[in-house]
C-alpha cells in the first residue's frame with residue numbers, strides 16, 4: 001500500500017490525494033468544488049479524486065461539509081460551482097444508477113416492516129438484490145414482525161444499511177451510518193457493511209467516530225471548514241505521522 005518514499009514524518013500538507021493506481025481513471029472526480037448556502041460556504045475549492053476498490057473514511061468535525069459533499073455526489077444537490085463526475089457522468093439520473101446512498105436522515109416510512117421495505121427497494125432499484133437484503137436482515141437479527149417505528153434506533157439503522165448494501169452499485173456513499181448507536185452495534189453494523197462488499201466498488205463513509213471506522217477504511221479524507229485538510233492512504237498516514245488516524249484527527253482538529 002505504501003507508495004510514498006521512506007521520507008521522515010511529514011506535515012499534513014503532503015497528503016492531499018488518495019492514491020489512484022497508475023493508468024486507472026478515478027471513479028469519482030471533484031475539481032474546485034464550491035458550494036455555499038445563502039452565501040455561507042460549506043465547501044470551498046475542493047479537489048479530490050477517488051478510485052474504485054477503496055473504502056474511504058470521510059472525516060471532519062461538525063459542519064465541515066461531509067454531508068454536503070455526499071449529497072452532491074449522490075445527485076441530490078445540483079447547485080454548485082466546479083466539476084464533479086461519478087464514473088463518466090455529471091451527478092444526475094445516470095450517475096444515480098451507479099450510486100447507493102445512505103443519508104443521515106430517515107428515508108423509510110415508519111409503518112414499513114423489513115419485508116415491505118425490501119419489496120419497495122425491489123421496485124425502486126433494478127440493481128437491488130432482495131436475497132442479499134434478507135441475508136443482512138438475518139445477520140443483524142432484525143425482528144420481521146415489527147415496523148420501523150416499533151424498532152430501536154440501532155435496529156432501524158441496521159435495516160437501512162441492509163437495504164443500501166443490497167444494491168449492486170459501483171459507489172456506496174454512507175453518511176454517518178453508525179452515529180447514534182451504541183459501540184457494540186457500531187461494530188455489528190460495520191461488519192454487515194463489509195459482508196459481501198464488492199472489492200471493485202468504492203465506498204465512502206462519513207463519520208466523526210474515527211476510532212470505530214479506522215479498522216475498516218484504507219483511505220482517508222479529512223475536511224475542515226469545507227476545505228481539504230489532508231487525504232491519503234490510511235497506512236501511509238499512520239506511518240508518516242506515527243499515530244493512529246484517531247490520534248491524528250484529534251491533533252488536527254484540536
Ligand SMILES: Nc1ncnc2c1ncn2[C@@H]1O[C@H](COP(=O)(O)OP(=O)(O)OP(=O)(O)O)[C@@H](O)[C@H]1O
Pocket residue numbers: 037038041042060061062063064065066067068069208
Ligand atoms: N440546508 C442548509 N441550509 C443552510 N446551511 C446549511 C444547510 N446544510 C448545511 N448547511 C451548512 O453547511 C455547512 C456544512 O454542513 P454539512 O452538513 O455538510 O457538514 P457535516 O460535516 O456533514 O456536519 P455534521 O458532522 O454535523 O453532520 C455547515 O455550516 C452547515 O450549517
